[in-house]
Structure formats: structure tokens, C-alpha cells
Amino acid sequence: MNGNRILFDEHGRLRSGLRFAFFALTFFFALALSGSLAWLAAFLLAGRSAEATNHLLAGPVGLIVQSVIMLTSATLLGWFCGRIFENLPFRALGWDLRPGWWRDLLRGSALGAASLFLAVIIAWLAGSVRFAANHSSSSANVLRTLLLTLVTFILAAAAEEATFRGYPLQTLLRSLPVWIAIVPSSLAFALVHLANPHAAPGFTLINTFLAGVWLSVAYLRARNLWFPLGAHWAWNWTQGAVLGLPVSGITRLTESSLLRTQEVGPDWLTGGAYGIEGGFACTLALIASTIVLARPSRLTRSQGEISAR
Template sequence: MHGYQLAFTTPTQAPRWQRWLVFSPVARIAFFVLLVVALSMVFWVIPHGPADSLLIKGLREFGFRAVVPLLAYLLLVKLIERRPVAELSLRRLAPDGALGLVAGALLFSAVVGVLWLLGSYHVVGTHPDAHWLVAAVTVGLGAGIGEEIMFRGVLYRMTEEGLGSWIALLVSALFFGAVHLNNPGATLWAGLAIAIEAGILLALIYLVTRSLWVCMGLHAAWNFVQGTVYGIPVSGTRADGWLVSTRSGPDWLSGGVFGAEASVVALVLCSLTSAALLVVALRRGNLVPPRWRR
């Protein structure tokens, strides 16, 4: 007896041309990309100038990072899939979002704790005037909402519909790692580490919970705690943290200039968490087989 759920299935009465050009995963991914491009153009026409405050610039960045993909996703679901957006149900926002926030904060704190015990993480001062609000809006919520919509809500979910959970896990994780290769200080190892520790972990969270709120909360808290609390670069981006810190030791341990996400400590702890989630998914029968086996 299976326990898997699919948010969308192609209507059985749909003609053949609609199955390929409207309802297929590839077609819907293409629609999503076009909607993102169109909505992004709207944000470009909003006037701004060199005198804009840091917060205004942060809000504009939040619009591009989070509001655009969220609106594109809602339009896709309502206009093409024509179903309730169960994975973004408002009644699940508070409990699922809180669960994700707590999990993300605890998981990254565990990474820092192990690095400190191994003599790699050092606090050298404090910075109480750090721009935490801008970081929370952009690197935290902006990245958490936008990237989870794109990589779990769209890429993972739609790949899973056709090719099943195993291939969807691999594809979404590889793409997630690949987009981080453009970040400052990124290496092939950093991209692979992001793919394994975050790409697979976040996809498994969606697989088990079928809630994007949990994924968004964990992603946002991980980024915020990493940069604003512990003062560690977030995927290569310099952090303005409450704690002023340094990391020592070889790059495979400290993560180097990319940050602790490229550390073997983060890789191991996140992989252990992923393994536990996979066990839960297997016991519940959550894994979706490919379409030709359903």
C-alpha cells in the first residue's frame, strides 16, 4: 500500500495536444519561467535611484527573489493546474513555517558547534549594529521563499510526476548545487556539497511533508543564522553578523571563503538528517514511482 501524494495529475479527459503542450511537466516548467520573466519586468519599471536606503534596496531584492516566483507559482497553479495550492495552505503557514525555522536554526547551530569543538570556529568580537533586518528580508526570507518555489515547488514536484521521486531528488539537487557555482568563492566541491546537504535534504522534507512552508522556514533560518548570528559567509556572500568570527583549518573542514556550507561537517550532519527523512519516507510509502510504473 502506497502513501505517496501528487499535487497534480493530468486530467484524463484532456486531449492529446493539451497533455503535451499544457499539462506536461516540461510545458508547465516553461510556463513558470515565462511568468517569472514577465513579472520581473514589472519590477524593473519601479523607479529607484542612488539615494535609495539600504532597506528599500533590500525590499526591492526581496521582490525579485521571493514575490516574483511566488506570484508566478500561484498563477501557474490556478491558471494551468487549476487546483487548491495545498503545499502553500495558509492554515499550515504558522505550524509548518515555525517547524522549519526551528529546524534550520538548530541544524546550522549544530554545524557551528561541531566546528567550534574541532577548533575551527572562533568568535573574535560582536557587532550589535549588524544590518539584520535587511539580511532577514533578502538572504533569509527572499532566498528561502524564492528558491524553494523554484527548486522544490516546480523542479522537484514536476520531475517527480513523470520520473518518480528518486530521479526528482537527483535532478533537483544537481540543479540546486549548480546554480550556486556562480557564487563568490564557489568551487566544484562547494557546489556538490550544496547539492547533497541542502538540495537532497530540502527535497526530502517536501517529499515527507508535502509542505513548502517547512522547506522555506528551514532554508530561511539556515541562511539567517549562518550569516547574521554566527557571522559566516552565506554561500560565498559576505556576512554582517552579530558575532564577528573566523574559521581556521583546511578548507574541507572550515569551508574556506565559501562558508561552512562547504565544510564536511555540514555535509555529514545534513546527510544524516536526510537519511532519517528517507527512512520515514520509505516506511510511509511516500516515494512516488515513475509514471510508467504507476
């Protein structure tokens, strides 16, 4: 009896922490399996050359493939967990095309771009960044970069939103106070980014965790994934394709950006080779943007949500 109370709540549902753990473990297994199959397929297409395969997967095509795999795995597994553990329909994940979904996407996009610009402006006011036109790339290459990264960053952001603000966050929100429920997925979001190139000690973990909190609050404002998706992709696209800054340490996708932003200040402020996300200017911008979003009346559980502990 006591064992059952530890595993299940008074409604007979598996407790939220165990639901979270089940999703995480199953997701990583599915991702590893799908990723291995994708690498094998790319290996065969690349003429059975491991070097050519790795080169292919390191570019935009590889990121798109990885994002599609991640998005599909997180969405299907999130639907499956919601169905078997909490008897929830697919629309509970937040991807349904309910009235106004596109307005949430546009508003989120405006928020993401504005928040990124705020971080850069803070660094600029401190005399730590300079802007210049990109004269080293042709107009055709700049346009191609803007359009290709538009697709790439939307898919990558959708994959991460489904993974971190999808079922794992939502199932904890149905049983825990908001500011406790958002910690596990935000911390996981931060830890994953530590593997990125030029990760800045301290600030990478802190700022990516704050970004996870910011995007979680964005989800809570709209109760769908379209709003945080907009904020996420627009932040990355503005940062990389428009301003020419590294996106979490990655530069290979935006070599022909619209502008060239040169960092001339201390790394602790600008983020250095990791990009603005690795500096204190980003910390201030994320805190400010989260405060604007975090209206207490909008962050309480809606009456229609189930109570599943």
C-alpha cells in the same frame, strides 16, 4: 498516435517531464522580463546612473526586490501550470494557511538552525573555527542587522522554495519515485549557486545539491512549503546574522553580525571564503539531518495525490 503517447499520458495530461520543462522555460523568461523592468525602475530612481543602480540592487533592498519578483513569478506560474495541466487548485502549491502551518514553519526553523549549528560544531570539534563577540559593531547595528536580515532571508528563502520545491518538484512527485523526482530540482538548485562569490569547486555543487535534497525531504514530511521555508531561512540567518559566516559566499548583508566566527582550519572542511556551505563539515551535517527527516513511511505518495505521467 505514438506521438500523442510520447507527449501525453493515458489520462490525456502532458507528461511530467514536459510540465517541468514548460515551467522552467516560462519562469526564466518571466524572471528576465521582470528583472529588466525592475532594473529600469531602479535606474530612473537612482538618477539615471548605472553605477548607482547596480550599487542599490547589490544591497538588501535589491535582494528584497529580486526575491519578491522571484517569489511572485514562481508562485503565479506554478498555480497556472497546476491549473491548466493538472486541474489543481492554488492550495496544491503548499502556501495555503491550513491548520498547523505556523507549527510547520517553527519546526522547520528549529531544524534549519540546529542543522547549521551541527555543521559548525563539526568544524569546531576539529579545531577549525573560533568564536568571538563582535566588538567592532555597536549594539544598534547588530540589532538592525538581525532584524533586517530576518526579513531578507525569509523572502529569499520563500522565493527559492517556490521556485525549486514548488511546482517543478511537486509535478514530478506525482508521477515518479521520490528519489528520482527530487533530483532535477535539486540539481538546478545547485547549479544556480555556482555563480555565487567564492564558489568552492566540488563542494559548492555537492553541498547545494544535498541541501536541495534535504529541503525536498522537508517538503515531503509536511506536504507544504512552510516547513522547508523554515529550515531554509533559519539556516541562512543563523549562519550569517548570528555567527557572522558568509552565506553562500555573500557577506555584505551581515557585516554587523552578533558573533564573529573565524575559520582557521583547511578550506575543504570549513568552506573558506564561501562559508561553511563550501566544506565537508556541511556535507556531514546535511547528510545527518536528511537521514533524520527521511522516514520511509512519510515519503510515499499520499493517497489523495493525482497520478499524472
